[in-house]
Amino acid sequence: MAKTNNKGFTLIEIVIAVAILSVLLTPILKQFANTLETSRKAKALQEVNEMAGSEMEEFQTVSKEDLNDRYGDPTIHADLSVTMYDTSANEIATDLTYSAYEYQLPESEIGAKRDKYSNVVVLDDLSNKVRAYGGESAPKHYKVAYNLTSTELAAFGEGFELTNEGSIVKYNDEGYVSAVVCTDTNSDGSAVSYVQNPNDVNLGNMHDLDKNTVALILGGTSSFDSEAFSALFSKAMDHLRELDYESWQQALLNVDNESILSQDSMNNSKRLIKIYTDKATDASTGKDYYIVKADVYYDYTYSLIVDGAATSSYHDMVSYTVFSQKFYTKQAPEIYFEYQPYCISGANTENAVYQSDDYILFDNNVDESKLYLYKPYKDQQNAKASLDDYYTIDSDGDGVPDKKAEYYTYYTDSTQTRKVTIHLASKNNNTSVELDSTGKATNPDGYKRIYIFTNLDTNGYYDGDNDSQFQSDAFSGVFDYVKGEKESRSSVENEVDAVYLKYALGNSYVTNTVSSDGTTTTGDMKVLYMLSEDTRESERLYTVTVKLTPDKESLNTVRLSGAKGAN
Template sequence: MAKRNNKGFSLIEIVIAMAVLTLLLTPIIKQFAQTMRVSRQAKQQQYINEEASYSLEEAQVTPAKEYEKKYLDYVAANPEYSFTTGTDAVQCTLVDSSGNVIDIVDGNGNKFKDASGSEINYVEYTVESYVLGNLQIGYNKAEYDKVVTVDNLATQIRGCKNSVNDMGLNVKYNMTEAELPTDEYTLTNEGSAVKRDANGNVISVVVEETTFVGNPNDTNLGNMQNLDYETVAMINGTATNFDDMAENALFSQAMEKLKEINYSDWEQGMLHNSNDNILLQNGYSPIINKLTKIYVEKLTDATTGKDYYQVLCDVYYKCSYTLGGETFTPTLSYNVFSQKFFIEKCPDIYFQYQPFISSSTNNGDGTYTVNYADNDYILIDNYVEDVKIYLYKPFSDAINVTDNASYSDVIAGKSDTYTYTTKAPTDADKASETAYESFLLNNAVAIHVAKANNNVKDAKIFTNLNTEDNGTNSQFFIASSTFSSFSEVKSSNASYASLNMADYDRSLILPIDADTRYDDRLRTVTVTMLPADQHANTVILSGAKGEK
């Protein structure tokens, strides 16, 4: 019988195979573990970067008071977190690309001084900090403190210049690592080179020269302004657009009255399309006055419970005329602006102003004659403190005239109006421009300003019209206490059954250049993610921010 030879693996062979397999798999397993660890770290870093980016964008678009309230509400709902705020004054030197300190002066060439009067060679700026502590971020719930700071360093630098060459200064951006003056400086994500103190505040920054010198906070309406429709009430020229509509409506009402008084004349006018002549024959010579009412009040939304500011602008037209021996005094009103502002502070109000245009005529030769009424009326129905109204006329014409002697032309029979004529320019190179030929008449348009007697401080009115109070024809504004023609006009505040008008504070009607900004227009937001683990990375992002 044949003998079978059953071969298998000996113990030594199995041991050798396992050793070889281990040698082969160990680096693969280590590499896999390393890859997983790096992936987790990258994912964790992504969480931190996303949190910093989101926080930066949020701080850029949120007013400071609303930002603080938002975090207070968040911590109230999540007591495991902490929230603190603070304000610090920080000193910062300005250096050139080589790290040399620049000798700085203000826009007038004067050295800066500290509170004691001693000369200094640095700018002092304000840092507002908002610290949300004990945050747990990412898959491993890593603990971080999120520090959001808002500073006005960029604004302060814009008000400095180099004393040596009289050039303005601005933060230098788009720098590279190779351009850093010393190892003490680091690059921000915006490409500026800064040196920070232990608290993360900038104590030195690289700047470059520029031709502009001026703190943006001292710049008036004509230059920098944040005209956001969600935070600013912009009442454009539509208030003037209602002039023709009102006159046509009043004319139609007069025709209806004529129909009741003298049907045959009305019928003749309708049949022969001579309404104007028919009304004139019956004594129709209307006197129309216009009142513009601006209403501001802080209210609470009944549904959401949120506070908001309500801004309204209404125009009223009061007409007086005689027809068939009877006197009529109809009033028309239109709402030209209405908006709710769910913001922390009262919105500024920009009112593109035109006085009441009593008539306009196309002369048929490329010129137009526009007549203003001799009186115009503005009522401020305000229930909020610290309101600013910018009443500006968008172009210069006869109403802006202050030098009476320069205008000798007087148009006979129109002593109660201002007239200006627009003519096409003769220079072909200036075809896009409009030339204004102004004729000064006997009296300037009198702008009567009154307020609702509501025990609230009058709003400040800034205007590009002449505000001199010298009793001459150059005086446009009259602080009136009563508008007898508009006795039926009521307050928009439902709590007031009647409207008691009072003298406006004449000292609060000011030229545009009297306005300055106390909120910084040019600010920097910095978000710092501080890890509790000292071996983890700190993330710092910064960006620009407009007004508070």
């Protein structure tokens, strides 16, 4: 019978086997661990990039004012120095400065290990300053170069980096751009043109308009000029019926009904536009809202024609509400008012005649309201072909009449010898206003201001020039019966003889600004501005840079940049 060998493995054999297995498994396990760590870091980096992209989108689309409300006022870094280079690493300039606004966002915890990242977003105007560098008369103009590659980066010294947009920059110790690569050539080979820094100029006001956030009153007043005259005929017929029943019956059969009105019915008529703003609370929801309302009043003094002769004078008025809307917005809505003068004949024709005086009354109950009183572009291009048809005033004394287009004005009669005068008045008395150190009224409920921006001719307004297109007055007894919305709401039509106080709007608001140290500075804030003076600080154009920095050196810092401004 054969013997069975049951010796098994010796201890030495087992130790050797384990050692060999350990040697073989160690790199595998290490590789596995590295793979897991790499995967974790990749997922964390993806999460960081997604967060940076989300913050980038927010800062690109949200106004600077709203950003301040969300994250607090930024730290302002003014006069940051930067050196400009061309793409061949030649120095262009060393005297360029720009500003940056640093927002410190809450620290973020990202990834499976909840790694901590500091979160900073910066707005800067470097790109705009590059475009404006040297002014319009500079021999060359530049813009920041984008879509550059690592090959071009190699031409620059230590410290230069390639951004996610393909620009080449160098950062200082605080993380702000201290050098930037620029180009004087566009992608099509043409020379870069001069662009004035848009943060220093008007960006245009008709942009991103939403009827739920801004009041758009587009030609709503002038469209009622002819309707009001038709309504006047009804009133005139009522007077005629009481005056002469037989003439009234004849007028009913007359196709040309307006023949009962004297020829001066329109010439003696006047128009008032009233803009009302206020803030209230919705009783059902408890939410605050703003209301904007526009009414137009027509005042007629006229005679009736009976048997070919004019009768005694009559005085009637016609009114319409042309705009009324509530706005559930954080701030008072801006009002865009398309101004058309009061047309008394020849509407929509080249020979239209406008009333020489027009009236606008502000019943303003919201402090710092903004009204854009603009003349449509198509009406600014109404100069005639012949010099004889130009405006007859010679303002510069060169012996040549000024052109229509130079005045942005309307003609009032066939001789074209006078501008339409727009009279401005308010239901609020124009007194001095106390401001805090931030420029806000210390008692906004007790004082209301309105600022008007226009592309009409403002020359002479601040000097009280009688030839100015705008005049600040109390209408000198005209439209005294027109009430403010907060006055008694009984029928205005039955109170033509009642007098309601109006005040000259004034040329400026006297402001007493109290600084944080108690010092008071007295100054003025204008009432009437040209559109070009509306700088819209909250909507400025900036470059946005999002920087997420980890507290561990083994993790990557994420820096993402892009352009701000839906404008």
